[in-house]
Amino acid sequence: MKQVGFYTLGCKVSQYETEAIAENFEKHGYKISDFNEACDLYVINTCTVTAEADRKSRQIIRRAKRKSPSAKIIVCGCYSQRSPEEVLSIPDVDAVIGSSGKMELVGIAERLLSGEGKISNVTDIDTEPFEPMKITRGPRTRVYVKIEDGCECKCTYCAIPSARGPVRSKPREDVIREVEELSRSGIREIVLTGIETGSYGADFREDYRLADLLIELNERQSAEQIRLGSLAPELVGKDFVEKVKDLKILAPHFHLSIQSGSDKILRAMKRRYNRAMALENIERIRKSIPCATFTTDIMVGFPGESDDDFCDTLDFVKEAKFLDAHVFAYSRRKNTPAESYPDQIDEATKKERSEILIGAIKDVRLSTLRDIVASKNALSCIFEEKRGKAWYGHSSTFAEVLVESDTDLHGVKKEVMPISLDGEFIVGKLL
Numbered sequence: 252m253k254q255v256g257f258y259t260l261g262c263k264v265s266q267y268e269t270e271a272i273a274e275n276f277e278k279h280g281y282k283i284s285d286f287n288e289a290c291d292l293y294v295i296n297t298c299t300v301t302a303e304a305d306r307k308s309r310q311i312i313r314r315a316k317r318k319s320p321s322a323k324i325i326v327c328g329c330y331s332q333r334s335p336e337e338v339l340s341i342p343d344v345d346a347v348i349g350s351s352g353k354m355e356l357v358g359i360a361e362r363l364l365s366g367e368g369k370i371s372n373v374t375d376i377d378t379e380p381f382e383p384m385k386i387t388r389g390p391r392t393r394v395y396v397k398i399e400d401g402c403e404c405k406c407t408y409c410a411i412p413s414a415r416g417p418v419r420s421k422p423r424e425d426v427i428r429e430v431e432e433l434s435r436s437g438i439r440e441i442v443l444t445g446i447e448t449g450s451y452g453a454d455f456r457e458d459y460r461l462a463d464l465l466i467e468l469n470e471r472q473s474a475e476q477i478r479l480g481s482l483a484p485e486l487v488g489k490d491f492v493e494k495v496k497d498l499k500i501l502a503p504h505f506h507l508s509i510q511s512g513s514d515k516i517l518r519a520m521k522r523r524y525n526r527a528m529a530l531e532n533i534e535r536i537r538k539s540i541p542c543a544t545f546t547t548d549i550m551v552g553f554p555g556e557s558d559d560d561f562c563d564t565l566d567f568v569k570e571a572k573f574l575d576a577h578v579f580a581y582s583r584r585k586n587t588p589a590e591s592y593p594d595q596i597d598e599a600t601k602k603e604r605s606e607i608l609i610g611a612i613k614d615v616r617l618s619t620l621r622d623i624v625a626s627k628n629a630l631s632c633i634f635e636e637k638r639g640k641a642w643y644g645h646s647s648t649f650a651e652v653l654v655e656s657d658t659d660l661h662g663v664k665k666e667v668m669p670i671s672l673d674g675e676f677i678v679g680k681l682l
Contacts, residue, residue: 253364256286258311261298263444263480265328267397269296271384272353279357289319292360296353297330297338299410301582305330309341316343323363327353329414335373349373350400350415354384376401376416383421385429391437391662392635392644395480398426398464399445404483406510407521407588408553408581411446418450423464427473434474439633439664440502444480449487461486462494469500475664476633476647478502481548484509484529487536496539503543504574504649505536510550512567513560519592520553526567533571542628544574544619544648551608552581552601554592561604565611574619574649576612578605613675620677623650624669629682632667634660643676652677 255276259269272294273283284290293315298304308330315324325346331338332349339347345363348356351374359370381400401416402409430441443464445451452460461479468477477500484507495501507529511517514525536543549564568576580601583590623630632652634644641653642660652667653676654660667679 252280252282253292254284254288254290255281255292255294255360256284256288256290256315257294257296258286258315259296260304260308260311261296261300261329262446263395263442264397264400264446265296265298267386267395267444268328268353268384269294270386270389272296272356274386274388275354276357276360281357281360286315287318290322291319291364292323292325293319294325294327294356294360297326297328299329299333299414299584301579302584303582305334308338312341312343323360325356325359325363327356329411332373332376332414333410335371339369339371344369346370347373350376351379351382354382376414379416379419381419381421383425385425387432388436389433389438390635391439392633393440393442393478394433394438395442395444396426396429396433397421397445398443399448399451402447402450404447404523405521407519407592408550408584410584410587413586415446418447418453420445420451420454423452423459423467426464427468427471430468430477431471431473437662438474439662440476440478441474442478442480447483448480449482449491462491465495465498465501469498472500474500476500476502478504478649479506481506481508483507483523484532485524487532489535492532492535492539502647502649503540504546504647505543506546506548507533509547509567509571511553511556511560512549512564513556514563516553516556516560516564519555519589521588526563530567530570542648544650545571546575546577546649547571547573548577548579549608550579550581551604552596554581554589554596555594556581556596556604561607565608568608568611569615572619573612573615575616576608578608578612580605616675617672620650620672620675623648624672624677627669629666629668630677630679631664632679633662633664636661646677650677651675652679654679654681656681 297308327348630646666682
């Protein structure tokens with residue numbers, strides 16, 4: 252039996268795609284092996300969101316070849332889509348596929364293993380439809396389901412539109428079928444994700460958007476719990492909140508891609524919202540869903556970011572009271588407008604601002620967790636792993652929770668009363 256190993260770089264969408272690709276290989280008689288084992292074939296699903304992601308993709312390709320010199324190596328994904336010639340020129344690469352055609356990789360693998368030479372199959376992503384794919388299994392706790400691909404925001408720093416193409420949505424019936432099949436298999440929580448999740452349905456002829464999908468999933472009781480992937484702040488306005496505020500199926504946690512708290516920087520990024528709009532939408536959700544929590548992504552060091560702009564971001568983080576945030580530094584990407592912007596920020600300043608912001612976010616996180624404990628409101632938690640005598644999991648609000656129990660709680664959903672904090676974990680008591 253031929254062995255194939257997989258490595259995924261980048262976002263949850265890519266992780267989902269790799270799972271779907273792996274299931275397809277397994278259906279065709281391949282053994283799915285650990286990437287660190289010697290395999291007949293390796294599939295590397297790449298990312299291009301930063302220069303570091305490109306560099307790491309090349310590093311992983313070299314690592315695979317060292318592990319199994321005779322293996323065939325297929326590289327697919329965003330880095331391949333944006334720089335196919337560069338990837339194909341790497342001596343160890345046997346096939347390059349872009350962001351589409353991933354469900355055709357078994358056929359490409361067969362051609363390579365039969366002795367065919369280098370293969371390049373990178374299509375024009377702007378003309379590709381949504382590629383049908385699905386997964387049928389996962390851990391009992393949580394899986395990701397891709398419902399949308401592509402982005403049309405054209406932010407000045409971002410390479411993703413050229414790597415992923417325009418917005419394309421998975422047909423509603425396919426989403427519902429996949430969610431319900433996964434739920435019947437015992438999975439407790441399903442995260443709906445996409446490159447721009449909030450744009451789901453924008454390409455449909457019918458008037459059917461993300462909120463309508465959530466309403467239908469809720470009415471059908473399609474899953475025990477649905478969580479949403481990253482959302483643009485302007486897409487969670489009044490109409491969206493009114494539609495979803497009473498849905499029992501929806502986890503009260505929203506990941507908003509804020510990027511900056513400075514109006515000047517948001518304008519330079521060509522984001523579709525400003526500071527006031529983002530805060531207004533966060534506050535509206537809090538009033539409509541009182542237990543809601545928020546996480547975010549924030550960039551530091553965008554060209555022209557002054558000390559005052561950075562202070563605006565710090566103030567925004569404190570005012571928004573995020574539960575957590577992913578902080579990253581601006582990275583120049585070829586063929587993006589910001590690549591040629593003046594006043595590029597030096598790496599030392601980016602590092603310093605990252606460290607300051609991470610510290611501020613930790614303080615805000617601890618304050619938010621203390622508020623959760625002080626509220627004495629029960630938390631609905633799904634438990635994922637045991638360490639020593641304690642079981643660890645996440646609440647529906649995405650707070651990390653631990654309880655002591657001799658019962659096997661893996662994949663179990665329980666109500667928990669918050670008692671205290673242990674570092675950044677809420678210590679609770681099973682109800």
